[in-house]
Amino acid sequence: MIAPWETLRRRPIPKRFAGVGVAAIASVAALSGCGSSSHAATAPTSSPASAGATIVIKNFAFVPSTLTVSPGEKVTVRNTDSATHTVTSTAATKAFDTGNINPGQTVTFTAPNVTGSYAYICQIHQFMHGTLTVR
Ligand SMILES: [Cu+2]
The missing domain is CATH 1.20.5 (Single alpha-helices involved in coiled-coils or other helix-helix interfaces)
Known part of the structure; x- marks a missing residue:
């Protein structure tokens, strides 16, 4: 100035x-x-809600049962049950499949690059349903 x-x-x-x-x-x-100290008191910016896309398997259910991710995004799956589960796309193309996730195990898979809605199940317990939306 x-x-x-x-x-x-x-x-x-x-x-x-x-x-x-x-x-x-x-x-x-x-x-x-220069006595104002209010500038120094600004709270740290809260971290974004997305700590990465994560599906937790709990009590034979996918939580959340619907998840929206970006194309090709890494999705973490944590099995907190005492049973083995999978996250397996029911699409004809089998867009993704984690294979067996042992109790207490955490795995990651890559979401499809093509946008759309992908239903998935646990191959072992096929009553377990979830949907991965890519957009
Ligand atoms: Cu299962």
């Missing part, structure tokens, strides 16, 4: 104006001060 008097200073200044600018600035600085 260039103060007006800075540009004026290059020219000869009549003596009667010389002190005015400095005095004005000094009083402004005194009033505004």
